[in-house]
Amino acid sequence: MSDTESAAMAAVYAARTVGELAAGYADWAERYDAETAASGYRLPHLCAAFLARHLPAEARPILDAGCGTGLVGDDLRALGYDGITGIDLSEPMLARAAGRGVYAVLRQMTLGEPLDLPDAGFAAVISSGVFTAGHAPASSLDELLRVTRPGGVLVFSVRDDIHRTQGFRERQDALEAQGRWRLRERSEPVRAFTVREPHVLARVFVYEAA
Ligand SMILES: C[S@@+](CC[C@H](N)C(=O)[O-])C[C@H]1O[C@@H](n2cnc3c(N)ncnc32)[C@H](O)[C@@H]1O
Numbered sequence: 001m002s003d004t005e006s007a008a009m010a011a012v013y014a015a016r017t018v019g020e021l022a023a024g025y026a027d028w029a030e031r032y033d034a035e036t037a038a039s040g041y042r043l044p045h046l047c048a049a050f051l052a053r054h055l056p057a058e059a060r061p062i063l064d065a066g067c068g069t070g071l072v073g074d075d076l077r078a079l080g081y082d083g084i085t086g087i088d089l090s091e092p093m094l095a096r097a098a099g100r101g102v103y104a105v106l107r108q109m110t111l112g113e114p115l116d117l118p119d120a121g122f123a124a125v126i127s128s129g130v131f132t133a134g135h136a137p138a139s140s141l142d143e144l145l146r147v148t149r150p151g152g153v154l155v156f157s158v159r160d161d162i163h164r165t166q167g168f169r170e171r172q173d174a175l176e177a178q179g180r181w182r183l184r185e186r187s188e189p190v191r192a193f194t195v196r197e198p199h200v201l202a203r204v205f206v207y208e209a210a
Contacts, residue, residue: 006035015134022090029092032069040194043157047128048075050204051155059123061085066130070097077102111136120149127156138167148209160201181207
């Protein structure tokens with residue numbers, strides 16, 4: 001563990017089950033914002049910035065999948081967006097997000113399982129820092145696409161090694177080959193954390209739902 005990494009932070013990235021992940025985030029929720037800031041966490045800001053290149057500010061509603069404490073929601077509101085729904089598996093993380101007052105709706109849901117959300121209900125879906133080690137599976141993408149309107153955009157980060165090894169590349173390419181979404185933009189490799197683990201790279205993907 002580095003100076004900027006707590007035991008809870010290490011635990012969530014080593015989780016092997018949803019139960020371990022939920023316990024890790026329950027333990028980390030209160031310190032999450034301060035510790036991720038100290039570790040130079042960039043993904044929420046980068047994902048929000050990529051969304052803003054593709055979505056007019058009046059478009060709504062927007063789904064923030066794996067919203068955590070709501071860092072993305074804060075960025076979206078700063079960019080002029082409104083009508084944001086946040087979902088996350090962790091109730092303690094959702095409680096922190098509620099405290100920001102930027103989400104219209106916050107609900108506990110697990111990515112990788114069917115989502116209790118209607119078809120084509122969202123103008124955009126954003127997900128920052130969720131497609132990483134021991135977190136949500138590639139199959140989550142199908143449900144996120146189902147809840148996005150035709151012509152709507154999906155913006156999400158995927159850690160580079162997870163993209164190669166956990167079925168993301170194959171799932172993303174299959175959805176494109178099936179004509180279900182179209183890649184609008186893919187970032188160059190970016191640092192998820194500029195202080196902690198600066199060698200860990202991720203990419204931000206932007207797709208348009210068919
Ligand atoms: C690294 S945090 C990112 C939070 C926020 N998006 C951000 O960038 O600050 C990952 C979040 O995803 C949630 N998460 C992980 N796996 C999940 C899953 N399968 N379904 C729903 N939420 C999940 C965790 O509870 C946690 O809040």
